[in-house]
Amino acid sequence: MTDNVQLEVEHLTMRFGGLVAIDNLSFTARKREITAIIGPNGAGKTTVFNCLTGFYVPTEGRLTLYANDGPRLLERMEGFRIPRNNGVARTFQNIRLFTGMTVLENLVVAQHNQLMEASAFSLAGLFNLGRYTSAEKEALETAKFWLNKVGLYEQADWNAGNLPYGSQRRLEIARAMCVNPSLLCLDEPAAGLNPRESAELNVLLQSIRDDQGIGLLLIEHDMSVVMKISDHVIVLDYGKKIADGNPEAVKNDPAVIRAYLGEDEDDELPPEVAADLHLDPNA
Numbered sequence: 295m296t297d298n299v300q301l302e303v304e305h306l307t308m309r310f311g312g313l314v315a316i317d318n319l320s321f322t323a324r325k326r327e328i329t330a331i332i333g334p335n336g337a338g339k340t341t342v343f344n345c346l347t348g349f350y351v352p353t354e355g356r357l358t359l360y361a362n363d364g365p366r367l368l369e370r371m372e373g374f375r376i377p378r379n380n381g382v383a384r385t386f387q388n389i390r391l392f393t394g395m396t397v398l399e400n401l402v403v404a405q406h407n408q409l410m411e412a413s414a415f416s417l418a419g420l421f422n423l424g425r426y427t428s429a430e431k432e433a434l435e436t437a438k439f440w441l442n443k444v445g446l447y448e449q450a451d452w453n454a455g456n457l458p459y460g461s462q463r464r465l466e467i468a469r470a471m472c473v474n475p476s477l478l479c480l481d482e483p484a485a486g487l488n489p490r491e492s493a494e495l496n497v498l499l500q501s502i503r504d505d506q507g508i509g510l511l512l513i514e515h516d517m518s519v520v521m522k523i524s525d526h527v528i529v530l531d532y533g534k535k536i537a538d539g540n541p542e543a544v545k546n547d548p549a550v551i552r553a554y555l556g557e558d559e560d561d562e563l564p565p566e567v568a569a570d571l572h573l574d575p576n577a
C-alpha cells in the first residue's frame with residue numbers, strides 16, 4: 295500500500311498563539327508524481343513546507359517520509375537533519391542564492407555536508423587524501439550534471455547574481471537537486487517568470503519527476519503551471535483541506551471556486567483567474 299508513497303502527512307496542525315495556520319491536514323504525496331498545494335493567500339501553504347523542512351515544529355501531527363532506506367518521522371527530527379540526512383530539499387518564494395558566488399560554486403556549496411564528511415571534517419581535505427579528492431570530483435560531476443539539465447552549463451562561471459531571473463530560479467532547483475533528495479519542495483517556482491520561462495520550468499519539473507523518480511511538492515499560484523503538470527492537487531483554505539484530487543476534478547470543485555471567489559454571490563472571478571481555472575465565462 296505504501297509502495298509508491300513518498301510522503302504521508304497525518305493530522306498536521308500548526309498554531310501560532312491563537313491562530314490556527316494548519317488545521318488537521320492529511321494528505322499523501324507519491325513518488326514519480328507532482329503534488330501541488332494551492333489555495334488563496336494565507337491559506338497555510340508555506341507553513342506546510344516549513345513544517346516539512348524543519349523550520350517549524352508542528353503543534354500536532356505526523357509527517358512520514360519514505361526514503362530509500364525506510365520511513366522517517368520528520369516532525370521528530372532536529373531541523374537541520376531533515377535536508378542533511380533525510381532527503382527533503384526545498385526552494386523558497388524569494389530566491390536565496392549565494393549571489394556573490396559563481397553558478398558552479400552555488401552547486402558545489404550545496405554539497406558541503408557530503409564533502410565535510412568525506413574530509414573527516416577537514417583533516418583529509420587538508421592532506422588531500424584520496425577519499426576527499428574523489429568526493430570532490432563527484433561533487434563537481436553532480437554539479438555539472440545539474441547545470442546541463444537546467445541549461446546553465448555555459449554560464450557556470452557567471453556570478454549567480456548576474457543571471458536573469460528565470461535562470462536564477464532554475465539554478466535554485468539545480469542546487470536543491472544536488473543533495474539527491476527523495477522529496478523536492480518548490481515554493482512558487484513560477485513566480486515572476488514570463489510565459490517562455492514558465493514553459494521551460496514545466497519541462498524541467500516534469501523531467502525531474504520522470505527521470506529521478508522522486509516526489510515533487512509544489513506550491514504555486516500560477517494555475518497554468520499547476521493544471522498542466524500536476525498529477526495531484528490539494529487545496530487549502532484557512533488552513534483546512536477543502537479539495538484533494540486530480541487537476542480536472544479540483545478545478546471544477548464548487549468549494550474551490552468558492553474559496554477563490556469568496557462567499558458573495560455577486561463577486562466575479564477576475565477574467566485571468568477564470569481563464570486559468572478554465573471556467574466557462576457563460577456558465
Ligand SMILES: Nc1ncnc2c1ncn2[C@@H]1O[C@H](COP(=O)(O)OP(=O)(O)OP(=O)(O)O)[C@@H](O)[C@H]1O
Nearest residue numbers: 310313314315333334335336337338339340341342
Ligand atoms: N511564524 C509565524 N508566526 C505567526 N503567524 C504565522 C507565521 N507563519 C505564518 N503565519 C500565519 O499563518 C497563516 C498561513 O501563512 P502561510 O504563509 O503559510 O500562507 P500561504 O498560503 O503560504 O500564503 P501566500 O500564498 O500568501 O504565501 C497566515 O495567517 C500567516 O500570517
